[in-house]
Amino acid sequence: MDKLYVFLFSVLFSASLSHGAIGRVRSSRDGLEDWGYVQVRPKAHMFWLLYRSPYRVENPSKPWPIILWLQGGPGSSGVGIGNFEEIGPLDTNLNPRNSTWLKKADLLFVDNPVGTGYSFVEKTNLFVKTDEEAATDLTTMLMTLFNKNEELQKSPLYIVAESYGGKFAVTLGLSAIKAIEAGKLKLKLGGVALGDSWISPEDFVFSWGSLLKDVSRLDNNGLQQSNSLAEEIKQQLRDGKYVNATSTWTELEDAIFTSSNYVDLYNFLLDLDMDPVSMAASEISDEIALSKYSRYLKKYSRYLSSLRSAPGGNGSDLDSLMNGVIRKKLKIPSNISWGGQSDYVFSNLAGDFMKPRINEKDKFQINDINFMFLVDVLNCISLFRWEGLQKYKSRERTPLYCGNDKVTKGFTKSYKNFHFYWILGAGHFVPVDQPCVALNMVGAVTHSPAA
Template identity: 40%
Template sequence: MINNMECLTKTSSVFLITSFFMIYALNADTLRYMKHKQGDDEPKQEWDYVDVRSYAHMFFWLYYTTDPAGYEHVPLVMWLQGGPGGSSTGFGNFAEIGPLDIMLKPRNTTWLSAASLLFVDNPVGAGFSYVDNDDAYTTNVDTIAKDLLVLLKTFFMEKSTQFQSIPFFIFSESYGGKMTAAISDVLYQAITKGDIKCNFKGIAMGDSWISPIDSTLGWGSYLYTNSLIDLSGYLAVNSSLQKVAQAIQMGDWTQATEAWGSAQDVVEQKSNGVNFYNILQWGGSEPTIRGERLIDRMTRRMLGRLHNDPLSDLMNGPIRRKLKIIPEHVVWGGQSDMVFQKQTEDFMKPVTDIVNSLIMNTTLKVVVYSGQLDLIVETTGTEAWVYRLDIAENFRKATRIPVFNPATKLTSGFVQSAKNFSFYWILDAGHMVPSDNGDTALAMLKMVIEMSSTK
């Protein structure tokens, strides 16, 4: 059964006064939970586990929209996190687009104002999802897509049938974009065959790991143009990137992933520790640990920001107590490192062919968006693979129009569209677009929804 949120009772004024004098005796974890209980009524929510395979258990968390019109009149958006191994129910929810931030304060730019939100801890092992043995982890994006299809079939056909006719979108970030391409392909086929009832309308892939080599080869020029490395640094970075390209040309995908990790080391050394996720946020990169294995260092770089201490404390404390169904042996994020490491061979493989097929052979709205300040999936690298798609000629002829920040009324991005494909350039944002530029990210969501409804 789906676990509905328990009604939170309002705290009496006597208790509030007493709590004020006891505040210094309470730890931070308890204080956050108390403030949460004292807030306004929360939006309607449901959560549960789905056994997607033997020994593989996937967790989802559904929020109904806060739009006064009701969930029947707005879309349902599934959010997929990156990594792989990042938690959608944790980082995507509390750090980017959910109703509350990490301090459990209301988020003014929550996407819940325009859609219902479905957060999924995917692949199994991410967040509160877990596996019972080592063989149950996924090792490639194909298995990830099959697992997600099982979850969506269970969601739409058994647990939440009321959403079958609601317009459904998948939005994602980073490696979540690669997973989005894969699941969208199998979901569209399943809908066509009649295996699942779902009003699938479109996808939006943000700073996504679609063509890893294109994203990587742009690092040197991007860093040099932004004065983050000098000429000798530029040459050193490019030399390291050529090793990545050579491994890919030889079809040695595991070596390509390792060479990619080594190239990150060179970038950090030559730039004095640039932040891969936002070049203006210095000090955000994970420091090198003497004697550490390369794969462990890569894992910390990819997942460190997604599993910071405040978020981990929140998820393993107040949120765990609220949900009530998390098994005692499961720690939020406890298996995420293994999730990333199991994808080593598949990590650098592109999925541009899938994206191209979705644009050319389906009725879906396909969106790519990119943060201006992102290094790890920098914009020119994304443009490189976009301009190799079959839609490229029509896309080149299209007019790019400005996107305005609804709060400042200033230009905060651009969008260019051709047929069912759109590209959004988001300014003042890095890899985590909704976290860095929440107003414009919300505006983009509404534009994608509106454009899809007119097709």
């Protein structure tokens, strides 16, 4: 295979669907959309949605790319959040998005792992328990979509991930390489891009306290409490007590909430009750009363939901959209609700949630691969075993701009096969906060002929 470029950047139901109905691929009249289910295991069904770009540029030396977007959570819907909230062709009011990533690539969204979004399982023992199991399901989905479609095989696939999706991305990348080399998957893998990725949870939890102390959101007492819980997590990870580490992680977030007067965990420059991230005091109380896993998922979705209620926001409710007009258009089976099993997705992965995936990057043979971090906070460079690291560190950064605007939007720095992006003025959801620079960046990442 060609050299791989890796860029680092609810009630359960019993479904009774025929395999023919659940496996049928549907498409829009203009041919720009395809969607359907793949039965990745018996009684485990993964939903996918593919947009063909109307901005496609034909260039024999630069094939038009496909981006596979992997959402985080785990249990957050790529078909819903990544699509309508961040990079898809329409926003949550179903108005055209000027910064859609379709300007640079085709877009493939999946509700991963099974149980997320429109995806579902028919038995409770079919939820995945590990990132590797999720990667196996995703690889099966890719086999179904690509192996019999020569048109898709012409385009390099770039796996682009956000948040916990980064853990899925590295495990999927390795699984896909194995399948390609074994002749089981007919696909040209262009690369894997990691943005704000939860690939080293221990490093993240130790960074929170000092960062929030530096911006005056925590005092010394808050910093001490934060670091104490981070040390507890570190020891639990050393002892292999991964479920306990996940539980302590929720305690750490609660402690930071209390000590910081509810800083927003997805943008530390904002309060939870501050535009564009508005949260009433009653909502905070309700959130603390939720189960530890439901609480995380609610925090994850609240950030983007609140953007819509802010001045200039879209104003639509994503849950109503996905369980209303979109569900009807996609002809989702009547006994499936969008996000109905998401809490179960998270709770079943509790034993894997805090496990690091930072070492997987070395399995991509770092001496021969381009790496690109698309991040705003965590610098994992010191963890790399790479002979060019010192020369990379000595390089100067290049500022990033958008259009005629000469306001600095970020920086990038590269040495040979290693690339790093810093995005300014952005929280966790970079395409939302900095759509222009994110669009330019993904064009460069995918070598798009429209870049």
